[in-house]
Amino acid sequence: MQSNGEIWGGALPDDVVVEILSRLPPKPFFRSKCVSKTWLALSSPASRLNKHLQPTLRGFFWETRFQSGFTNISGGIDEVDATLSALPYHAVHDRCQIMDCCNGLLLVKCWFGCPTIEHMYVYNPATRKHIFIELLPPLSPKETFYGENFSLAFQPQDQSQFHVVCFRHSHNQNVCSNIFFTFSSNSGKWRQGENLECDLHVAYTPKPIFLDGKLHLRTEAHKVVSVDPKNNTSVVTNFDFLGLATDDISEIGQSQGLLHFMSLNEFHMMSIWVPETIHPQNWILKHQLSLDGMLFVSPWYWNLTLHPEKDALFVHLGNGRILSIELQTAKSNDICVFSDRLCSTFWLYMPCFLV
Known part of the structure; x- marks a missing residue:
């Protein structure tokens, strides 16, 4: 194979360059793109072969009322901009x-100054790149504000685009307004979506x-509620057909390419459902296990997150502890303890080096 790139006065075949680049850790890999135009062009196929650049679980980003942080559980050198x-x-x-947090990118809101100025960014802690997000227009003076929830939608295969979805709940002269908006990185603008039923309040930590x-x-x-950010449409699924009690705790998750619905009853029995492969509108019970005896604080303080690749569940107990629970055996292990025990929510972090 011929090569147009030269280094140290001699030519290297393209397949050799790809092999070299595929073995580099993240920092040397990105610096190598500056060697020549040929190396820059070959970095794309090399990135797909580079094990250091593949999305693997590195740790947890967490959020409290006062600060954000990152806890590394991979045991390796941390390439993440944790602060x-x-x-x-x-x-x-x-x-x-x-x-x-979505597929390696963070949605971050910042405040500074007096009077307070707000900024919002989509930020990649692995590559340290950011994009500024235009803020939503403020409410009218007649509206009473009840809350906003912002979510990020990004697929690494679609490197050129991401979306931000905001649910805003307010009242105007006793009339409920429960609207979602979508922001597209391609247009750089927000679009107003549908006005949902008033009782469809998105959870505080959704x-x-x-x-x-x-x-x-x-x-x-x-x-x-499921939102298609490209088409600005939504669909609501009611899981009452699963026979859940009103005071059961529910959560959703994603593992092995499937959406999961989780519930926990007053007896600490956890049930996990997934959609049928042939008929996605039908849900089947995948796991059922008792968490009684392994949890020491009220379930209302828990945060539940599924491992994206394994049948495992991460549970934050509300006291700074994270447990890993194998869903097949119910075996649990302490993973880490957050430095701030007031952690309100956490996200699994798998870095994305492509954007």
Whole structure:
């Protein structure tokens, strides 16, 4: 194979260059793109072969009322900007809050100054790149504000585009307004979506799941609203058909390419359902296990997240501890303890080096 790239006065075949690049750790890999135009062009096929650049579980980003943080559980050298230090104006921001994490990217909101100025970014902690997000227009003076939930939708295969979805709940002269908006990185603008039923309040810490082009969020009363951000449409699924009690705790998750619906009853019995392969509208019970005896705080303080590749569940107990539970055997292990025990939510982090 001929090569147009030269290094140290001699030519290297393209397949040899790809082999070299595929073995480099992240920092040397990205620096190698500056060697020549040929190496830059060959970095794309090399990145697909480079094991160091593949999305693997590195740890947890977590959020409290006062700060954000990162806990590394991989045991290797940390290539992640855990303190978000590369964000613009990082030194002057009084507070940076992680709103969501999706496929290696973070949605971050920052405040600084008096009167307070807000900025919002989509940020890649692995490559330290960011994109500024235009804020939503403010409410009218007649509206009473009740809350906003922001979620990020990004697929690594679609490197050129991401979406941000916002659910805004307010009242205007006793009329409920429960609207979602979508922001597209291609247009750089927000679009108003549908006005949903008033009781479809997105959960305070919704832990959205982006799968198959749709963003899924848990609402109250065992319902899930699924938004197609490209088409600005939504579908609501009511999981009452699973026979859940009103006071059961529910959550959604994603593992091995399937959306999962989880519920926990008053006896600490956890049930996990997945859609049927042939008839996705039908849901089947995949796992059922008792968590009684292994959990020491009220379930209302738990955060549940599925492992994206294995039949395992991560549970944050509300006291700073993270447990890993094997769903087949119910065997549990302590993974880590957050430095801030007031952690309100956490996200599994698998870095994306492609954007």
